[in-house]
Amino acid sequence: MTAIVINLRPTIELTDDEFYKFCQQNPNLRIETTATGALIVTPPVGGRTGKRNADLTTDVGLWNRQADLGVVFDSSTIFKLPNGANKSPDVAWISHDRWNALTSEQQERFPPIAPDFVIELRSRTDDIVDLEAKMQEYIDNGVRLGWLIDPQAEQVKIYRQGQPVETLQSPLTLSGETVLPGFLLDLSRIFR
Template structure:
């Protein structure tokens, strides 16, 4: 149950930022995307810039849209193997994601993935994650949504 609450709070923060910025479209986990490599993925939270989303035809938007999100978040659940999630995050980056956060609430770590940069590991969930420059001004106080 805690997993769903954490995901909801994360999505709420992304939603509020997106409503204010109007820079893109935010999605929750029931949305699937077909990545350029053919994989179909449904991250916990994702976001796509308006100019990229608007290039898709309406019928493409109603299916597993053939696009890789600019930003994704995955939250480790009890049944998830961390290695699998890390491979999934690398796949997002390889397919065009610019920023990705993997939140490992069991090992108190956050893995930050950025295009063309090595993965950064934060050894605490008591952090504020910045979406800049991909999500300008988006700041997620992870500690506040976990507690």
């Protein structure tokens, strides 16, 4: 089952408040929007992908507890990107300085900020072309480092500001580089 895209405009244009309320009234749906306002409804993931996603969030979270450099978010968090899209990466991280610059209300709702770092984990139902476009959208909107992890192909695509996408086949680890200094992700649990 793939994502369903529902084009609302020009018939309906949801404000940020209306989109937020719509998501609150439909908590069992995974909903994002494109920059043009189309709704994207994605199916839930299966157990294997859910486990992998929990492992990734835990690994970034444990690093962050030690480093204390920012805030970690799981896949249920929606971010309002500068281009107007509402996106929910599988794992996200924002530095303390940028997070603390938001108001309390902005932090409470769908934060109007592009994370510094994101991970997208491909599930069996995800279209790789759609995920690659989503990753590029993150970079175009200010994400500094992004990893697209594809367990089926045992491949990782690394997205960085101002650089071409780097593709790694069966890497053992990934470095957080200067964005997540000292973070090293062990991929053995993801690729088995």
